[in-house]
Amino acid sequence: MTLTAAVAVDVGGTKIRAGSVIDGRLAHVRSVPTPATAGAQAVLDTIAEVAATVIAETSGSGGADSAWRIGVGAAGVIDPATGVVVSATDSLTGWAGTDLVSELSARTGLHVRAVNDVHAHALGESFAGASRGTRSSLLVAAGTGIGGGFIADGRLLTGRNSAAGHIGHVPSAAAAGLDCPCGGTGHVEAIASGPAILATYQRLIGRDDSPTSAPAPESNPAPVPANTRELAAAASAGDPLAVRSFDMGARALGSALGGIANILSPEVIVIGGGLAEMDETWWTPLRAAFAAELIPATAGAPLVKAELGQDAALIGAASLWDDEPGRKKETH
Numbered sequence: 001m002t003l004t005a006a007v008a009v010d011v012g013g014t015k016i017r018a019g020s021v022i023d024g025r026l027a028h029v030r031s032v033p034t035p036a037t038a039g040a041q042a043v044l045d046t047i048a049e050v051a052a053t054v055i056a057e058t059s060g061s062g063g064a065d066s067a068w069r070i071g072v073g074a075a076g077v078i079d080p081a082t083g084v085v086v087s088a089t090d091s092l093t094g095w096a097g098t099d100l101v102s103e104l105s106a107r108t109g110l111h112v113r114a115v116n117d118v119h120a121h122a123l124g125e126s127f128a129g130a131s132r133g134t135r136s137s138l139l140v141a142a143g144t145g146i147g148g149g150f151i152a153d154g155r156l157l158t159g160r161n162s163a164a165g166h167i168g169h170v171p172s173a174a175a176a177g178l179d180c181p182c183g184g185t186g187h188v189e190a191i192a193s194g195p196a197i198l199a200t201y202q203r204l205i206g207r208d209d210s211p212t213s214a215p216a217p218e219s220n221p222a223p224v225p226a227n228t229r230e231l232a233a234a235a236s237a238g239d240p241l242a243v244r245s246f247d248m249g250a251r252a253l254g255s256a257l258g259g260i261a262n263i264l265s266p267e268v269i270v271i272g273g274g275l276a277e278m279d280e281t282w283w284t285p286l287r288a289a290f291a292a293e294l295i296p297a298t299a300g301a302p303l304v305k306a307e308l309g310q311d312a313a314l315i316g317a318a319s320l321w322d323d324e325p326g327r328k329k330e331t332h
């Protein structure tokens with residue numbers, strides 16, 4: 001399958017990445033900070049600027065002389081049919097209600113399509129990554145939050161209000177009583193996301209007053225991990241409470257995904273996001289808890305690591321243009 005010459009843009013809360021995708025190949029990738037607190041107009045201006053830079057650099061190197069399209073994967077719940085941000089968290093100030101298609105078309109003079117960034121991630125892995133060649137797949141992005149996208153017969157399930165895929169917000173017994181970033185309580189994201197795993201560790205060290213775990217007075221203990229990356233390093237080094245924190249999060253997520261696999265029965269479940277970069281400290285309990293939930297009819301469902309990393313959202317955003325020009329990517 002051949003892609004139209006497209007500028008793909010991934011709009012996150014901290015950075016905007018963009019690159020050209022021609023014949024399925026990503027090139028001329030640029031990354032700039034997101035003016036996250038400056039309002040939607042500033043973000044749109046930055047997207048238009050980086051897209052123009054990518055086009056100029058690609059054309060300057062003889063990469064394309066055809067008509068350009070823009071495909072956007074962006075934070076927030078986005079209606080793929082209109083390109084409007086239906087709702088959004090406050091990670092981008094004033095983002096909800098932004099009409100990405102109209103605003104970016106006006107700034108660039110180019111045709112624009114837009115989807116949610118995790119949905120773009122799912123499309124990218126389906127198009128050219130770990131789930132390529134399958135008829136149905138579930139992409140799970142496990143990192144700062146837990147999101148997902150389900151694809152059947154090449155089409156993204158967007159659901160009512162384009163809100164399908166909020167995998168982090170299924171109830172989890174392991175998260176009972178824990179506050180979730182969505183405003184609810186007891187959702188799996190509240191125990192399984194990167195920040196939630198760090199919070200578990202902080203609860204464990206605060207609670208752990210057993211004499212055997214106290215450092216000897218003359219020892220020089222390592223500093224307490226201050227973020228998920230440092231906690232991952234501590235877990236890899238064998239810190240038992242760090243290992244336990246990742247284990248609790250991974251088991252909760254694995255159970256939730258097993259339940260979802262029983263509903264959707266995808267050919268493959270692809271795990272991306274920052275947590276997927278963890279070693280077996282995280283993967284082993286994830287796989288065990290996942291397998292334990294599967295019914296005989298879904299047993300053996302493959303759970304695999306994503307392949308495209310942060311390029312997945314760009315490949316997926318470009319794939320919004322992989323059909324005939326002028327026709328909307330079908331969603332259902």
Ligand SMILES: [Zn+2]
Pocket residue numbers: 168169180181182183184185187189
């Ligand atoms: Zn929630």
